Amino acid sequence: MIREILVYPNKILRETSRDVIHFDATLHELLDDMYETMITKEGIGLAAIQIGVAQNALIINLVDETGLQKKENLYEIINPVILEKDGSTVYQEGCLSVPGYYDEVTRAEHIKLRFYDRMGVMHEEEFRDLMAIAVQHEMDHLKGHLFIEKLSYLKRKKFEKEWKKKYKAGK
Ligand SMILES: CC(=O)Oc1ccc(/C=C/C(=O)NCCc2ccccc2)cc1OC(C)=O
Numbered sequence: 001m002i003r004e005i006l007v008y009p010n011k012i013l014r015e016t017s018r019d020v021i022h023f024d025a026t027l028h029e030l031l032d033d034m035y036e037t038m039i040t041k042e043g044i045g046l047a048a049i050q051i052g053v054a055q056n057a058l059i060i061n062l063v064d065e066t067g068l069q070k071k072e073n074l075y076e077i078i079n080p081v082i083l084e085k086d087g088s089t090v091y092q093e094g095c096l097s098v099p100g101y102y103d104e105v106t107r108a109e110h111i112k113l114r115f116y117d118r119m120g121v122m123h124e125e126e127f128r129d130l131m132a133i134a135v136q137h138e139m140d141h142l143k144g145h146l147f148i149e150k151l152s153y154l155k156r157k158k159f160e161k162e163w164k165k166k167y168k169a170g171k
């Protein structure tokens with residue numbers, strides 16, 4: 001079912017998530033709820049903490065070259081560990097927990113990732129470009145970090161000013 005997405009500055013978003021232990025029906029239901037919620041809100045990535053569940057689970061479903069977001073391209077990534085990373089790339093990121101704010105973030109251009117799928121099967125895959133960016137963005141959520149924490153001091157001031165205005169205006 002569609003769940004509520006927690007929005008900055010909700011303190012729950014700062015929690016550190018814990019590894020998934022049981023690859024059971026409860027996990028599958030969580031992943032299904034994450035997918036339904038993410039798609040409904042027109043996102044391309046979502047971490048479990050964004051719907052208030054402090055578990056190391058994230059999903060990414062990028063849009064393909066024809067502009068379609070196909071479920072066959074959905075990645076369900078559980079207990080991820082970055083084994084290697086290199087390069088550097090800048091991308092204007094957004095986040096469903098910081099709706100309407102976008103800014104440039106620098107991240108590794110290539111990563112080698114170890115993760116488990118919903119059945120508990122281990123995978124090791126290399127990602128580049130937008131997929132590598134998305135994985136790093138979502139993995140930050142698992143540590144309680146939002147992309148706005150990576151902004152320069154001045155950009156962060158700009159964000160805080162903008163955000164307060166929006167909040168005062170009751171969005
Ligand atoms: C107003 C508002 O909420 O705007 C949005 C902001 C972000 C998003 C989605 C962001 C998202 O999926 N981020 C995943 C992490 C990521 C960031 C950059 C590159 C790869 C992966 C969707 C929004 O809603 C609409 C209708 O566009």
Ligand SMILES: [Co+2]
Binds near residue numbers: 096097137141
């Ligand atoms: Co996010």
